[in-house]
């Protein structure tokens with residue numbers, strides 16, 4: 001039996017020895033496409049790689065939370081290709097399974113995919129690339145020896161164990177490793193809301209009913225926050241995926257995350273009840289809920305550079321650029337319904353469910369406008385003493401406006417690929433992450449299939 005020392009509000013756990021279950025060049029924490037792509041790029045360069053994911057499948061929001069949309073690989077005017085890499089490779093694989101609907105000149109949905117097929121495709125990629133996976137395994141604590149991160153503690157069905165590695169990539173979305181290392185993390189004053197998606201059968205039975213307008217008009221009756229709703233059929237099926245709920249809890253705390261899950265599901269039911277009541281001829285049925293609420297934003301980690309909204313909206317070029325994006329800035333309002341889109345050419349569009357768009361400008365028109373933005377490597381390198389840690393995914397250092405654009409998966413996928421390649425270069429050159437040569441990083445990324453501009 002374990003001996004426990006207690007005071008009124010604190011329990012002291014006795015020190016204990018935990019088994020080391022593996023030793024690797026690189027350990028990636030978090031198994032969304034961001035983490036998986038980091039692991040694959042590093043493995044293809046010859047590193048031994050482990051990946052730790054707390055849920056039962058890879059893919060993060062793209063699979064666990066049913067968000068099945070990736071944005072265009074073309075620039076804002078749909079002329080120039082701005083990224084490829086593993087995003088394109090996965091799309092090509094999914095196409096072979098008839099699991100993708102493609103419309104590259106569409107700013108909202110370039111690729112709609114089947115999230116279940118994506119899960120299996122990611123399993124295959126992990127296996128093909130000889131990456132050692134741990135599913136249903138949570139990272140719980142960093143193990144620091146002589147000021148260096150040397151291992152992580154994990155928990156799973158076996159209990160508590162440790163994985164040793166020479167380098168670590170935090171791709172947990174919430175920056176769990178960075179936060180537990182005591183690095184400087186911050187919460188934006190206005191965070192993007194989380195959303196519980198849901199799938200429905202018989203959606204077509206709504207016929208011509210304007211479901212967006214119905215949800216908006218009857219929101220008060222069902223205590224739904226003013227919102228934004230979108231959805232579409234899952235490619236290769238007749239099931240409809242709806243993203244229509246909005247939850248403003250802080251999902252990087254246990255209490256907030258718990259409340260958010262319950263509130264998100266309540267809102268799904270409220271939407272279903274509105275549609276049943278006000279489109280009574282419909283026969284739609286709730287088909288599936290996500291394994292986890294979809295989270296757009298929690299904490300960020302302070303890095304060598306904070307990417308700003310100005311830099312994104314003015315398409316600033318960086319010498320250490322590792323990702324290119326053209327997804328517009330989207331501002332999810334918490335003080336009124338709907339969202340506002342800002343484009344690099346100065347257009348601004350305010351949109352609400354079931355109502356016509358309102359067009360305006362956030363800046364005057366100019367003869368020439370940038371058509372894509374970039375993410376610099378420095379926004380992935382956390383400040384602080386740990387030279388063998390990189391951040392990848394939605395918690396990289398970006399202000400509220402920049403995050404509103406860069407957060408989408410096609411961009412986050414590129415941060416994962418860059419982190420994997422940077423880990424390889426840091427280990428090869430025996431240097432800390434902050435000293436990885438940007439030029440070498442960019443050429444190595446390009447050699448592995450990335451588009452570097």
Ligand SMILES: Cc1cc2nc3c(=O)[nH]c(=O)nc-3n(C[C@H](O)[C@H](O)[C@H](O)COP(=O)(O)OP(=O)(O)OC[C@H]3O[C@@H](n4cnc5c(N)ncnc54)[C@H](O)[C@@H]3O)c2cc1C
Pocket residue numbers: 029030031032033034035052053054055059060061062065067069070071137138139140171172173174176194195196197243293294295296392393394395407408409410412
């Ligand atoms: C409703 C909704 C709609 C969206 N729409 C789009 C869209 O249309 N297109 C688009 O590209 N993006 C969209 N996004 C945004 C995008 O999904 C996220 O910003 C993006 O997925 C973030 O990726 P990530 O890899 O950083 O985090 P996540 O996808 O959240 O992945 C983090 C992973 O880490 C794991 N993890 C967390 N903590 C631990 C731990 N302690 N130990 C082990 N594993 C851990 C998680 O289980 C998860 O698998 C949307 C998001 C939402 C919620």
